[in-house]
Amino acid sequence: MVVTGGLVVYAAKSVFQLYWTRKRLRPLHGSQNLPGPSPWPIVGNCIPLSSNLYQTLYQYVEQPISLYFIASTPFVVVTDEAAVRKVLGSGMYQKPKYFGYRSSTIRYSVEMNQKLILTNEQMRQQQADSSRKALKVMIDSKVSDIIDGMIEAAEAVVHAVDGREQVENIRRKVIELNLNVLFGYKNDKDVGSLSHIIFEAGKEFILRTVNPFRIGWRWMANFRFFQYVFSLITIGRRVCQHMDSQPATWVHGWVGKVGKIGKLGKVVGLIMASSQTVPTTCLWLLFLLSKYPQVVEKIREETSRVLHSTKKQSMEEFTVDDLNELAYVDCVVKECLRLYPPFPLLQREPEMDDILENVKIPARTPVYIVPWLLHHHPKYWKQPEDFIPDRFMYNASHGDAPSDFVYIPFGRGSRMCAGYHLALLELKILTIYVCQYYDWKCSFPQGKEPAMFPSISMTPENIEIYFSIRK
């Protein structure tokens, strides 16, 4: 009796919330609802979103703003270039508070003996830029470690026994490399645990968000998710202790003068952000290149040309400047990140009521930017579904798209990826290494080409890669 009563109240509340939200989130002029799939009571749009996230969202890609519901909680998706620019670049929209403020901003404020007044977007952008530069300088000084680490990662994929082990090995090796480069931290056991934890936590995070069957027992799903997060924090703690025992490095600067918990949060954030994205993109790169032998040939030619012009015996001796000479390889990596951006969603919310494309967005409404949608938008790209690295040849920052706010694998604005320089270096190194030394082809055990599984990043599943040494 009590259970039935509870269910009826829950269902009634959910219907009311759906109705009310759709009424509030309407274009200012006109009475029609915002475009989006019709929500069901209790589960909202969870069923289509969980079965095929991108395709569900893509149905409304031509609409500047569309509306979806996870259970009865609304979120809007923005695909119009001007609106994306405002959301990511203007400072009027912020990441939800639980992501934390950017530590470099905090450090700057402390250094300037100022109070923490985080309202000036220009200051934030400036500080974000300067901390990205500091990270770049540190990374450039470690390029030979990065080359060695990525070669090890490539070899671990080549020598894996099956597709599952290939995915596992690349993840482990990239985590090992990043922990070493970013924190000087080495620990095999933690690398193994992180590889498992981050993948499972990502999967759990998405499932607990969109899977309609989880709605009834969200507490249980949350419990599993928090178990992973807890393990992650335990490892983060060890990394922090290690950092504290070392002379100051760039990480101390990046993390800034925050308390112990703030520091732990920043370190865990860095570990999470760097652990899934690069390995995932490596796999997509190998998949794409196996389909385009003419692109592989161009990569080999360019590498040979740079080897010759720099008088180096092998790519292992390359410096950052040499790697920068590889303009075509750069285009290949960028085009891969366009087709398969590993970050599924950028989440923001307006700090106060705003108007976007004729729609009033009440303060704190979740607003999502989905890089995949922008990267496949027919209005912004010529032949959006095709793999055409040359589109980045004459404009390295956004290819043939109309602006920087359409090509956003690393996000934009003050919360743009901190590690994009490291990520691009790692991806370039893997690409030239495998092309120099191997031929390969892919097979798909379940018959069709790899599907995108929405974990923290979009990992290609169902793929096996067979390598042979180049003659």
Ligand code: HEM
């Ligand atoms: C292909 C590889 C990568 C991709 C596609 C990627 C993508 C992104 C994106 C889209 C964001 C912005 C999220 C938002 O705006 O809400 C982000 C943030 C971040 N990324 Fe990356 N990332 C990659 C690799 C890395 C690496 C290797 C590092 C390590 C240094 C890193 C560190 C970070 C950090 C610390 C943030 C948070 C910045 C902040 O909140 O201010 N990322 N990344």
